[in-house]
Amino acid sequence: MADVSAGSREALARDAALLARTVREAGALAYAMFRTELKKWTKGASSPVSEADIAVNDLLEDRLRSATPDYGWLSEESVDDEARLGKPLVWIVDPIDGTRAYLSGREDWCVSVALVEDASPVLAAVFAPASEEFFFAMRGAGATRNDTPVQAAPGTELDFPRIAGPKPLMERLYRGPGEISLHPRIGSLALRLCRVAEGRLDAAFAGGQSHDWDLAAANLIVQEANGNMTTLSGDSILYNRRAVTHGVLVAAGRDRHASIVEHLRRHSLP
Template sequence: MNTTDQTDAQVARSVALAAAVLLRDLCKAGACADVDLGPRGDAEANELILDLLRAARPDDFILSEESADDGLRCAQRRVWVVDPLDGTREFRERRDDWAVHIGLSIDSVPAVGAVALPAAERVFVSDDVPPQWDAAPSHPRMVVSRSRAHPIVNAVATAIGAELIPMGSAGAKAMAVVEGRAEIYLHAGGQYEWDNCAPVAVARAAGLHTSRIDGSDLVYNCRDPLLPDVLICRPEYAERVLAEVAKASA
């Protein structure tokens, strides 16, 4: 099928899968020295993704972590927001919790997304059939940074009695909630639009709560792409988590 005939979700899926193959092959032992693995992964995946998106959607604009931003996207309705390699540290360490993010913002809303977990050979897309989760546990599982969970995150986890699960990439964390391996992903302290646009699009389509940690909407294609916090969780926990964030932030 010609990619120009595909839906946006199909484009996101195919681009994410192509980048996943490239990165998985590059990550194989002996492909290159560890010190070069991260920069090569970022650069080569970015080049492939840009080429594929431009071929499939020539009239759209792209915001990528690995490309200079000329600001022309800001006046556009349709902007692809991509992170060619989310979790460079984990990729370099040849772990499995790194990801490829292909998101599409339409009128500043995360409308379409694909998150590939190449090491696990998985891809999650906003047109997937919504998952069926088990009953919400009384003590939820919360995915957090491997090394630097924000004090607000730790305070909320303590207040609600959550089990902490350290993990790498933002995409890997968000997909753990989509998959039902955790119930809450709460992040504070710094991210950019490319870190969470695709994960949020997939999570929204799956029926999860998504917002800033003050409960406001996540808005994309802003002139400054800084988007420092995000909450992705089962709807049953959203009200309490937001309340505890407010207490911890006071």
């Protein structure tokens, strides 16, 4: 992945400040509406949406697009405009990641926003206001949680206890030396991946059919915390493509991630 050039770093720093304050404001709005009576409905086959998702999306779009009118926009709660495909810089947004958790009154949800340049994230913010956790990353500058640097757990071993992901997927994929002992479910996929970045999980898997907006911000946070997040074959994840869905993914500290990918490569999957 290319480094951010000196000429663009000043602009990136401005965008970083814009992103941080906007995501904090969006999180405050989401939290103000949390555990209140909300209008809600179902999108597609089974995806829940509420008026809070739309309100937070509207705030993010107003703040970010008015400040950066030349950037593209891709959000879970906006109609997709394929003009984004011709934009070198694109905001990728999940106003409330973990809407089911949010509507159930649980705290494992967040606001997740990334700035993507040429298919790779360069800025990322994941804010979980209910637990007062703000994760942030800039490409090449490390990742933080509440302004304190975070690092993924070191090690290469496969027999590790702190693992998260959909249980059916784990039972199909994982053939490590020990028994599977899954971490309790985390409603937000972005937050699950950030737990890897801060070392509270050794590894996390994402089932198929996750989307750009679920992944882009957390991907950079994991990467900047000395971790890696890829497909099971080790391929990098590309964003702002026409198709925004992804297959099964794995995130872990760099050395352990390499061990997991090699382990899966050597064992044929059922």
